[in-house]
Each structure stands twice: as C-alpha cells, then as structure tokens.
Amino acid sequence: MASMRDIKRRKSSIQSTQQITKAMKLVSTVKLQRARQNAEKSDDYFRCMYSTVQSILARTRNLNHRFLQSGEKDRDAGGKKAVIVITSNRGLAGGYNSNVVKLITQGELANQDLCIYAIGKKGKDALGKSYEIKADYSDVIEEPVYADAMAISKEVLDAFAAGEISEIYLAYTAFKNTVVHVPTLLKLLPVEVNESSPADNTEQEGSIRQETSANQEASGEDKALMNFEPEDEEALDLIIPKYVTSLIYGGMVESVASENGARMQAMDSATSNAEEMISSLTLLYNRARQGSITQELTEIIAGANAIS
Amino acid sequence: MADNNLFTLRIITPDRVFYKGEVSMVEFNTTEGEIGVLKKHVPTTVIVSPGILTITEAEGTKEAALHAGFAEILQDEVVILAEVIEWPEEIDEERAEKAKERAEERLRSKTPETDILRAETALQRAMARIHVLK
Numbered sequence: 001m002a003s004m005r006d007i008k009r010r011k012s013s014i015q016s017t018q019q020i021t022k023a024m025k026l027v028s029t030v031k032l033q034r035a036r037q038n039a040e041k042s043d044d045y046f047r048c049m050y051s052t053v054q055s056i057l058a059r060t061r062n063l064n065h066r067f068l069q070s071g072e073k074d075r076d077a078g079g080k081k082a083v084i085v086i087t088s089n090r091g092l093a094g095g096y097n098s099n100v101v102k103l104i105t106q107g108e109l110a111n112q113d114l115c116i117y118a119i120g121k122k123g124k125d126a127l128g129k130s131y132e133i134k135a136d137y138s139d140v141i142e143e144p145v146y147a148d149a150m151a152i153s154k155e156v157l158d159a160f161a162a163g164e165i166s167e168i169y170l171a172y173t174a175f176k177n178t179v180v181h182v183p184t185l186l187k188l189l190p191v192e193v194n195e196s197s198p199a200d201n202t203e204q205e206g207s208i209r210q211e212t213s214a215n216q217e218a219s220g221e222d223k224a225l226m227n228f229e230p231e232d233e234e235a236l237d238l239i240i241p242k243y244v245t246s247l248i249y250g251g252m253v254e255s256v257a258s259e260n261g262a263r264m265q266a267m268d269s270a271t272s273n274a275e276e277m278i279s280s281l282t283l284l285y286n287r288a289r290q291g292s293i294t295q296e297l298t299e300i301i302a303g304a305n306a307i308s
Numbered sequence: 309m310a311d312n313n314l315f316t317l318r319i320i321t322p323d324r325v326f327y328k329g330e331v332s333m334v335e336f337n338t339t340e341g342e343i344g345v346l347k348k349h350v351p352t353t354v355i356v357s358p359g360i361l362t363i364t365e366a367e368g369t370k371e372a373a374l375h376a377g378f379a380e381i382l383q384d385e386v387v388i389l390a391e392v393i394e395w396p397e398e399i400d401e402e403r404a405e406k407a408k409e410r411a412e413e414r415l416r417s418k419t420p421e422t423d424i425l426r427a428e429t430a431l432q433r434a435m436a437r438i439h440v441l442k
Contacts, residue, residue, distance in 0.1 A: 038323070045320045048389055052353065052380050146322045146391065227352040229340050238339075238355045239378055242391065249322055 004292060007285045011278060018274035024092065025267035032178065032260035038144075039175055039253045049246045053239060056228070057191065067160075067191055067240045080115050082134065082156060082165040084188075084248060086172040086255040087123030089138055093259055094266035096173065097122040099183040103171050105130070107185055115165065117156060119252065123171075134159075144256060149249035157241055160189055168244075172251035173258035179265065181258035186251070188244050315347040317363065319372075319388045326393055327372075333364040334386055336374055345381055352381045356390065358432040360440050373399060373440045375433050396440045404441075408434035 083104055087097045101123060104114070115134040118124035120141045124133055135155060140148035159165050168189040174182045228235045317334055319326040335344040337359030361374040377390035411431035415424070 041324050042322045044325060045322050045389060048320055048380070048387055052378075052389070056353065149322075150391075227350055229338065229352055229354045235353060235355060235378075239353075242378065242389075245391075246322065 004285065004288045007281055007288060011281045011285065014274050014277050014281070018271055018278070021267045021270040021274065025264055025271060028260045028263040028267065032257060032264055035253065035257035035260050036175070036178075039257045042250060042253055046246055046250045049243055053191070053243045056236065056239065067189055067236065080113050080132075080165050081109065081167045081169065082115050082117060082159065083109065083169045083171055083185075084117045084119065084152065084156065084251075085123040085127065086141065086170070086251050087118075087120030087126075088255075088259045089121040089141060091122060092266060093263040096181070096259055096262035096266075097126070100171055100173060101126040103183045103185050109169070109185070117152065119152070120255075141252060141256065144249065144252035146245075146249050149245045149252060153241060153245040153248050157189075157244060170247060170251050172255045173262075175254040175257040175261065178261050181261055186247065188247055189240075191240065191243070313347055314366065315383075316385045317388075318385070319361075319390055319393060321390050321393055326390065327363065327370075329363075329365065331363050331365050333362075335362040335364075336360070336379070336388075338379075345386055348383050349381050349386075351383065354379050354381065356388070358429060358436045360436055361388075361393070371396060371440050373433075373436045375436065394437070394440075399437045399441055401438070401441055404434045404437035408438065 085100060085104065087100050091097065097120075104110075104116075104127065115132045116124070116127050117135050117137070118127070118133055119137045121138045124136055124138060127133070135152075137148065137152055140152075156165070156168050160168060167187065170186045170188050172184060172186070174184045176182060313332045314330040315332075316329075317331045318328050333344055333346055335342065337343075337357045338354040339357050340354065342359070343354065356374055356377045356379060358373075358375045361372045363370040363372070373394045373396070374388070374390055375392035375394075377388060377393070379386060379388040407430060411427050411434060414427040415431065418424070
C-alpha cells in the first residue's frame, strides 16, 4: 500500500490541477457568452447575404462567370485546391482542433494536393507536415473582425483569379448550441448553383441556420422580378467577394464560439474527473491512516505485554 | 401624410443591426449614381458606393456615412447589407480630414505605382464622413 505521504502529495497535486481546470472553465464560459452574442448578431447579415446570392444565382443559371465555373479545367493546368482551416491557437479544448484537422485528412479531400490557409496555430501545426501552408493568419482568431476576413478573402480570391488554385473550401466548426459543434467543410468557390429547391440548399450550407429556408421561400416570389444595377455579371463580380468574405467571417465567429464551448465542456469533465479522483484518494488516504494507527496500537500493546 | 407611404428599412452590418424601422424614403449612392427609394420601388439589387445615406422617417431625417455593401430593394422593404457604415457621432472628424488630405496628396503626386482607384475610394470615403458631420 502506498504510504500516507505519497497519497497526500498526489491528492494535493490533483487538487491544484482541478483549480486550474475550474478557472479555465469559468473563463471559457464568459468568453463563450461573448462569442455567442457575436455569432448571433452577425447571423442576420449572413442570412440576407446568402439569400441574395442564391436569388441572383437562381436567375443567372447559365452565366459563364469566372467565379461560377467548376475548377475542372484549371486543375489540369496545375491548380490546387485551397482550404481555409479555422482552428484555435490554444489546446485543451477536447476534440475541437483534431476534428477540424480530421475533416481534411480523412474526408473527401483526403490524399489530394491541397494548399492550406491556416487561421489558428493548432491547425497549422497539425497540417504543416503533410500539406503546403500558403499563409498563416493565426492572430486573427483571437478577436475576429470583419476587416481580417476581408484581407483573407482578398488573398484567396486573387490566387483564384490568377489560376493558382482551382477550388476554395472553408473548414470550420459550426456552432449549433453550447454542447453541439459540428466540424463543417464548406465549398466557397466556385459557387455552386444548386438546381434543387432553395430549402435544400440551406441544408447543404450547414453554416446558415434553419430559419433561412422559411426566409428563402418567402422571397421566392420576388426572384423572378428582381432587377440588377449594374447588370448581372458585373453585380456578381462585386457581390461574390463580399459573399466569400462574409462566409469566412461567419466561419470565424462560429468557430470561436465553438472553441470556447468545446473548452468549457472539456474543462468541465476534467474538473469532475479530478473530483472523482480526489474522493477515491481521500478514501485511500483514510484507510492508510487507519491502518497505520492500528499498527501503532498493536505495536504498543505488544510492547506493553512484553514488559509485564 | 398617410401611413401607407412607409416601408421597412433594415441596415445590417456584420456585427450588428445598424438600423431597423419604418421610413418613407431612403437615399444613397450606388455605382450607377445617386438614388432615392420610395415605397413600391421595382425590385432591384444595387451596389453601394461611398456616400451619405439619408433616411427620411415620419419624424424627420437621419444621416449616416455609408461606405460599402449592397442593397436589395423590394416593393415594401429595403435591406442594405453594409460592410462599413457609421452614424455621425461615431466618426472621428480629425481622422477623416487627415485621410482626405492623404488621399488628395496621393492623387496629386501621381506616380506609376499609385493605386488611383484605391486613393479615389479613400477620398470618397473621407468626404462622405466629413459631409455627414456637417
């Protein structure tokens, strides 16, 4: 049996770990609330953006626009697929980072030639060994602002326009609620014109919330009448970069909310695990103490007996 | 004036709902020129260019500096998806003045490297900010 001192030392070390996890949980709870508010506030913007872009695309189905062409041709010319990977800069968030990484290493993009635009150190480190890291924007994830998303989207769109990359994907963690976070891979460009009904598009788009489908159907009637100023093609040139930017920004704010949610959960279970270990160690310690008292007594009695 | 002249205006930015309310007219700059929208406008999507946004409510008018984004105009609703928009009280006048000078300076001393388009938009933006303050 381990000595009393060993058990005591172990217990106190677990106790201090528990204090740390408890504090981290509290911190991420507060951060989660803020991140969540941010995500909710920006939600309106993306819903409108998405429905507008979809309604434009629905009208201009046969348009041969550079942002709408599939990358098939370009790929033969050596164009790579680009993935914008949003992870966190810090660990201790359960499976949050590894789930996003898995999306790329094991999903439909597995074993392809990819270049990575990393937002978040963890994703960059995990993917850096097997893929080319084109750019690293790890600082922006601490406090996502719209201007950062604009800079990132400008860079990927330039690379897309120059033919360096043929397709752009966004890997992020969608925030459903505090406990459910879904790692999502979203195709940004070329924009897919969905032949199916608008409601189905919403389902595929993961990032856009459920209510969008209702919204879409309501605006369905207006679609046929919509005019564009300037003309469709020019409007697309201006709107699609904004659309990509807004999706990147949306991905960032949702990922931050998910990160804090995941960390909160991980730290919560770490705290309760520590609690469990402490209680079993307390039991062990008490037993050892009782054992040593009994042993001392036996020795004293035996000694007294020997004298008399 | 009867109430039926009013329509819903929503101005949404990535971080907040900037404005939401019943208005009788909204005016702003687009890439095709300045427009004023009343109720029952033909459904149109327009691209915003930097300028002043004027909202005419039942009680009076409000102004804001609108810099980038696009607007979806429907018969009884206008939605402006603005990337950058500010109320006059949020504008730093000194900064806007400086930005205006910088942009003008850049346009004057044209070198081959000067990004004219960028300088021009910067100038437009600064001017919109200053105008709204006045």
